[in-house]
Amino acid sequence: AIDPNFDQNREPVGEENGVTVWGPVDEPEQLGIHGTHVAVDYDICIADGACLENCPVDVFTWVDTPGHPASEEKVEPTHEDQCIDCMLCVDICPVDAIDVDGS
Ligand code: SF4
Ligand code: F3S
Helix, strand or coil, X not given: CXXXXXXXXXXXXXXXXXXXXXXXXXCCCECCEECCCEEEECCCCCCCCHHHHHCCCCCCXXXXXXXXXXXXXXXXXXXXXXXXXXXXXXXXCCCCCEEECCC
8 A cells, every 4th residue: 555654755756747756766667656645656556547537626637657567557646736635536446556645
C-alpha cells in the first residue's frame, strides 16, 4: 500500500502534468508517487480505473506509462485541488495505491 507519510519519507523530484512527483524515480520501471493532497503510488497502481470512473469531481486523468511492470497506464491526480475528500478512491482502489490527506 502507499505510504501515508510519503511527504516526510520521500523527496519531491519534479512535476508532471501540474502535480508534484515524489521520488525515487528510475524510468520506466520506477515512477514514484504523483500528487500531494491526492497521491497515487505509480509503482503500485495496476490501472484498475475505479478511482477515475467513480470520483465525483473528476480529479483523475489517464497517462501512459509504457514499460512499467505493474501497468502501462496510470491515473494522474490532475485536478487534486478540486478534491472534496470523500475518500471513495482510497476505499475503492484494489491495491491501496491512493492516499488522500486525512485518510
Ligand atoms: Fe475524488 Fe473523492 Fe478521491 Fe477526492 S477523495 S480524489 S473527491 S474520489
Ligand atoms: Fe490505479 Fe487503484 Fe485507480 S489501481 S487506476 S489507483 S483504482
